[in-house]
Amino acid sequence: MPAAAARVVLVTGVSRFLGARVANTLQADPGIERVIGVDTVPPELPGVSLGRTEFVRVDIRTPSIANIIASAGVDTVVHLNLVTSSSVPRAKVKELNVIGTMQLLAACQRSPDMRKLVVRSSAAVYGSSPMDPAVFTEQDQPAEAPTSGYAKDAVEVEGYVRGLMRRRSDLTVSVLRFANFLGPGVDSPLSRYLHLPVVPTVLGFDPRLQFVHADDGVEVLRRMTVEDHPGCFNVAGDGVLLLSQALRRAGRPYVPVPSPSISVLGDMGRRFAGLSGFSPELLRWLTYGRVIDTAALEDELAWRPKYSSEAAFADFAGAEGFGHGGLTSLFGRL
Numbered sequence: 001m002p003a004a005a006a007r008v009v010l011v012t013g014v015s016r017f018l019g020a021r022v023a024n025t026l027q028a029d030p031g032i033e034r035v036i037g038v039d040t041v042p043p044e045l046p047g048v049s050l051g052r053t054e055f056v057r058v059d060i061r062t063p064s065i066a067n068i069i070a071s072a073g074v075d076t077v078v079h080l081n082l083v084t085s086s087s088v089p090r091a092k093v094k095e096l097n098v099i100g101t102m103q104l105l106a107a108c109q110r111s112p113d114m115r116k117l118v119v120r121s122s123a124a125v126y127g128s129s130p131m132d133p134a135v136f137t138e139q140d141q142p143a144e145a146p147t148s149g150y151a152k153d154a155v156e157v158e159g160y161v162r163g164l165m166r167r168r169s170d171l172t173v174s175v176l177r178f179a180n181f182l183g184p185g186v187d188s189p190l191s192r193y194l195h196l197p198v199v200p201t202v203l204g205f206d207p208r209l210q211f212v213h214a215d216d217g218v219e220v221l222r223r224m225t226v227e228d229h230p231g232c233f234n235v236a237g238d239g240v241l242l243l244s245q246a247l248r249r250a251g252r253p254y255v256p257v258p259s260p261s262i263s264v265l266g267d268m269g270r271r272f273a274g275l276s277g278f279s280p281e282l283l284r285w286l287t288y289g290r291v292i293d294t295a296a297l298e299d300e301l302a303w304r305p306k307y308s309s310e311a312a313f314a315d316f317a318g319a320e321g322f323g324h325g326g327l328t329s330l331f332g333r334l
Helices: 017-027 064-072 091-109 150-167 189-194 214-226 243-251 259-272 280-288 295-303 309-319
Strands: 008-012 034-039 054-057 076-079 116-124 172-178 180-182 201-202 210-211 233-234 254-257
Touching: 008 017, 008 064, 017 034, 017 214, 017 243, 034 064, 034 214, 064 091, 064 233, 076 091, 076 214, 091 150, 116 150, 116 214, 116 309, 150 172, 172 214, 180 189, 180 214, 180 309, 201 243, 201 259, 201 280, 210 309, 214 233, 233 295, 243 309, 254 259, 259 280
Parallel strands: 008 034, 008 076, 034 054, 076 116, 116 172, 172 233, 180 210, 201 254
Antiparallel strands: none
């Protein structure tokens, strides 16, 4: 039997761009009675309104989240409160991502009203390694499992979700492994990296990259919420871009440097672009890249993303005012 249509939806992480966009989209659906948005701080995002979404200030690391789910009769949870920012201390990020998810899932398990869970995960669970397959499907295991940072958090989060599925087999659970988000208004370690005065690349490597446009990400999350699509799905725009292609098309000045030297330029980024160094998972991704297969998602939804990886990058670059066909490798200009 398919799960009942979502009536009362709780969205975590609504103070950030993706959470606010998703809550705004869901509150416009006439089939949804209430949308409750939770976060530790109120949303203050230009151009994004929560509409009739009810904001509740709560830390999902605390038992208070269970009280909200129970008292409001929440039947659907859309969990977007996974922090990727490198500007937040690592210990706090891990608490928010892992401990927060544990508390949230425990609350979902206890609630008799719960019917559906949608979880934002990341393609970072596959890691980045020279031994990777050319393309990852959802069934593939990483050649080298992530051992630190946000990628490791995402692996742990997925493990806790599988535990909930064993204990509550009646739930419809959708796990979405997103490629890196890009598009107007997106603020992430990747977007800050691209804003560095001179963008460092890893000498001797030109990784294949994929992106998902924020509009397509929101649409996937909307469909997973209002329809029943249980399972784990990769999400990315069609095609790939080499890092060198992306930087040339954006007219960004870049310089290939040995891997150990990237941390020095990361310190420069801390001053100029708010990028707190280079996390190990970002550095590995900029070295080896990663490509995921999205056939399962397209078959399940009978839908394809509006933006390819190339188009998502172009829309981001245009919105940021990057030049086109301008500066390239500084080595090539000397």
